[in-house]
Amino acid sequence: MTTVMNKTVAAPGKSIIEKLNVFTALALGALSAIVVWRLSLAFLPQDADGALIFSREDKITLLSMIAWFVGFMTGIGALVGPFRWLMGKDLTHEENMFLAGKDMGPKRYLRYTTDHKVVGIQYLFITILIFFLGGTLAMLIRTNLGTPTGGWLHPQAYNSIVGTHGILMIVGTIIMVTGPFGNFIMPIMIGARDMAFPRLNALSFWLIVAAAVPLLWGQFIGGITTGWSAYNPLASQAPLGMDGYIMYICIFAISTMVAGANITTTVVKMRAKGMTWNRTPIFIYGVVASVALALPAFPVFFLSQVLSAFDRALGTSFYNTALGGSGWLYENLFWLMGHPEVYVILIPSLAALMEMAPVFTRRPLFSFNVAIMGIAGISGLSILVWAHHMYISGWAPLLNAPFMLTTELISIPTGMLFLVLIGTLWRGRLWMTMPLMSIFALLWNFMIGGVTGIYLSDVPADAFLHGSMYVTAHFHYTLMGAGLTGALAALVYWFPKMTGRMFDKGLSWIAFWLVQIGFNIAFVGMFMVGLAGQPRRVESYAPTFNTANMVTTGGAYIIMAGMLVLLYGVISSARSGVKAPINPWHAKTLEWTVAYPIPLENFDVLPTVNSDPYDYGKAQS
């Protein structure tokens, strides 16, 4: 007891934790990058004259980026805890309270704060930032494609913009639901005081921030000219910007794995008393399925990029056929991550809308068990379908038929999720809000995305459609039309709980219609040029494709207008929106039982659950 007392007396004002924040992190990251850069410039041996692969520049770049990463993570305070453990100690209670952000005001958003609500808001902020950057790049692409000859962007700049847009949007969509809402809402929804591993939670967020810098850095040293899939051997001959991509993916993969382990543990171990599996809200299932899928997928992604870095910097030949490797190895590793990854994106969005469907139709979720079966079926099958991206790669033509089978089987669990949504809408009392309309929008967009997916899953049809704009339109229909629609609905739905204010109703409607109309114009045009034979990722195209490309570009501008309205809505509603009541949607999940501002540990008394959150309509029947 006395020792504890002594520590408490000694701690205030002196702890290293209190001195670290994003600024010390940036400074230490930059400093270590510069030091390592100068050192490696001075000491790394020159490549031998006439060497096949000149890798010194890559070594210098990768070492400097790793130095940035280590410096940044040290500067933010990620290593304080592990270092204390090495010394056989741990953080003091005061330090933990400080880390949790108790009584810290806005400054806690700039620190290694462990409170899941702070992390949720941080994730929301970075998701918006990523979409803003990725969307700006999308507008550059569409503007360049407004005329057949493109012209005003240099082909290398264009290719780099396409690649950067791709990877930004992939990362943005992966974190758009599980990041903000999985962190902020999920623990409250299951009646927990925080995540299972609060420091890992902070770690997963700051890793994403650390990862952003190599990607940005890469833009100034040649860019990511390979598209987001970064196929080898194209990637091994790409400029130094590729090293930025490699570092970005590696750090992001660590973040995803850390978040996945954390969220899975939290849900399995920390649900409220009485919240049995059949009383656990469907959104929780979606989040867990998503992060659990990421757990096998992202280590493979990490590995694929590490091997890529070895090929570039150390002269190995994992992907170089001439020296005994194989480009198909990369494709297999990449898509082993790549296909589960699309469901990592989709499932939480779908689950969020399934969570909202009963609230806005005032009736129970139709077939809760079928919803779980659907989510489980998609998750299970999604790790068996990767080679449908490789039908025409020539890797294993004999495996095309089995992969066609597994791919088409996914339509069955996907159909189950459709059944759950239309079953819930049927004879519901519609409460016309933007989240409710998003369910209809999702059904429409995902129907188009799904049916075009069946054409693409068919090997002969894929021989025509693969690599064309049709594929681009298809996956935008699924990831944007379905995924992003669900995420925007989730934003409007949980906005009152996260900010204490209602999202402006009018603005949410305007944004909804602009985005949905613009989206359907843009990507129907893209289907047209795909069918007419325009390949993906081209910077100029035959004049015959011009009309449909103009349509797509026009649609893209409407989407942009909608997204800007939404952004304005987020800012204005968070600053001066109508104060939200404790449960504005009259929903029955636990997060609506705590008032804003939510106390540090969420609940004074931990709740007990004795029914599922969907018992609407009981009173009347």
Added chain:
Amino acid sequence: MTDVMTPKSPQWWKKPDVKKTAILWVICTAVIGFIGVEFHVRNIVSPASENMSSIISLITIFTWAASPVAGLVTAICITVLTSKRHYGDNPPPEADHEIRNSPRVTALWVSVSGLLCLFALIGGLIVLQHDNEGVLDTNAVQVNVTGQQWVWSFDYTNGARSQDLYLPVNKPVVFHITSVDVKHSFWVVQMGIKMDANPGYTTETAVTPDKIGVFDVRCAELCGLLHAYMQTKVHVVSQADYETWLSNNAAIEKGA
């Protein structure tokens, strides 16, 4: 199981919303099927081989097969959206029933989607089998295709080499495709065939052009700076013209 049927209400198929949905279902199926098929058939390139024709018929069949499902989803959405809607800041009263489940509907839905899935699989397999047999044809015209940043070149058995592809009409062709630098994808657009050109490997694909004319070859895999410009033409000509071209071209090669 709580069902829609209760003693005092009419049988379920006589309820007005069910009737409305049924009518809408028929309309939506027809409209979606028609628009879906027309959209694809009108926009897709006009076929220059049997492969492409069968791709178009596959897409047509799949669209019609999918349209009842899409039609049902749309019909239910329209019925729901045109029933009583509630605007306002407070929720409408809760729905007056609590159907949580319907094993019959679920079973029906899953079996129908299973059957459709099987149907799509069989349709695909039949065409796939037919396409696969093509590459084994030893009597076919053999063309070696080489991709390199950012041009295609074609080698014929008599030693001729060209940048534009020349093919005889109605004669099976087997392409042996490779690359000298990075991955490309050899796409003969109007013939509906595509195969990646991998450095260090040779991949095969086969087609029988069935129309005389000039068609497009494009690269369908991002291959660096000038990927967009990596395209050429395929000239499908009569057998006689093909042989003339082949001998002339071989002569030019030798002369040079």
